[in-house]
Amino acid sequence: MTAVDFTGSARPVAVLANPSAGRGRHRGLLPTVVHRLAAGGHPVRVLDARTPAQARAVCRAAVDDGAAALVAVGGDGTVHLALQAVAGTPVPFAVVPAGTGNDFAGDTGFPADPLAAADAIAAALRHGRSHPIDLARATAADGTQRWYGAVLAAGIDAIINERANRMRWPRGPRRYDLAILVELSRLRPRRYTLRLDGVTYELDAVLVAVGNCASYGGGMRICPAADPTDGLLDVVVGGRFNRRTLLRVKSRIYPGTHVDHPLVRSFQARTVEVAAAGITSYADGERVAELPVTITAAPAAVRLLR
Template sequence: MRDEAPFGVVVNPSSALGRGARVATRVLAAFEAAGVHAIEISGSDAADCQARVRAASREGLRGLVLVGGDGLLGLVLQVAEARELPIGLVPAGSGNDFARQFALEHAPAAAVSRILAAEHAPLSVDLGVVERPGAAEHWFAGGLSIGLDAAINRRANALRLPLGPFRYHIALVAEILTLKQRRFRVRVGSSERSFTGILSTVMNARAIGGGIPLAPRASVHDGMLDLVEVTDGTKLRLLSVLGLLARAQHEDLPEVTITRVERVRVEAGDEIAYSDGELVGTGPFEVRVAPGALRFLA
């Protein structure tokens, strides 16, 4: 029977500079206290972790519980066998943007209790899927960042300090100081346009970068994605736009367009995209929504 199979507790030992491993120990103890069998799944690197998740999923699991942040969620979503299982999340990363969407519990005992309570009625949550020439499909939970927000992500990942979401704030300031325009070509249905701006990002969840509300009205339950575009302007004006964006007051600005889409194609030259905090690569990007693809234990 499925209930007799264990939960797989997936941990990234380097999450938040080791916090993930410490939290995972407490999560496993909470499962034991609840009388539920759980096993730890980890790896020496991303590829090893994915291989171990794949193998354990094939052997039979009741579900997966990820102890980490957006990056670990994005890592596991690339494993087809994992996407077939219900997935819970205990926030222990730097940004935790996807967890914030659901106001998830951080305390291990409370998190495990909530996951177990949700097991027989998991939430149906949308995911995003990216297709690129010559590359495998890439699945994401939060958003596909193209432009300024991707550059911030890249810089934040390079800061190996225990700063939590403040890494993204530091990276934001650094990128603003060298703010540059990018060229985008975007196609939605039969409509295509080109523009110069600072980002063209496809969001599933509301926030990225440790709580920046890029798509304040986005929902992970509506079968749609939010395409957020910010066009060009003077540096002083764009600084004002970014300040309003950080406070979710940007939706009506003339430089900002937010479009609900099921599918979109974005071309951005040699711009490198990120999703869920991790590298995706260069485009062009064909992005679509996968409605209800994730059974989420929340």
């Protein structure tokens, strides 16, 4: 923990809020969250953004203008957008969890209740308290880079996400459920090339996850040993699973005991290169890039207010 002197500063706290996060169940809380954040001693400014591109732009502008902090009010997708602006800068970051999946917030110690999280952030601002944690940086084949905080998926989970995002019907959660049924019916191991700190592995797998934190998908501890303060990435590989075995193992992902299955292998590395044909990776639930992708651990890349 390191103290940062925010006391007496008139710099605003910038807030990126997603009112549709968590299917809108916390939509009415934003005024109260803003009021509680103001107890940290700074003016609070809610950023105006209606699209992901606008969100990235206004967050970047707030950071460049010297915001006292950037706060994401929403789920992992909102966090992911905000991290693109704040990562690698001295501007502190915080999360008021208000999404369907709040994996980054939970794994990094923010209270699950949005108002309790706002109070904790305000207290950290008052006392000038922040904690450094690691992020991961994903680089696509064309050189495009993306920061992420939780987990990058590059297996059946990413394939399901990609199908669901291409579907125009049905709407809502049923679209994702249908994508699961379609892709499970077509489940087959894919050939992967993994390069972990320069050591190459050729293997067949249905699941590859690269975690800075432990969880994704709303509490599934896919990389249960991941620690966002150790300077390492955790890689979990699910090998030649058939449908029946994969469905049996799925319930073990929530507590993280799936890593004990004989078809699951775990690794740690500072740099991870993942290659396979026909797969688009997703990080923090957001589309990143087609494989191959190189992921690099970035120690102390962001400071959290909590």
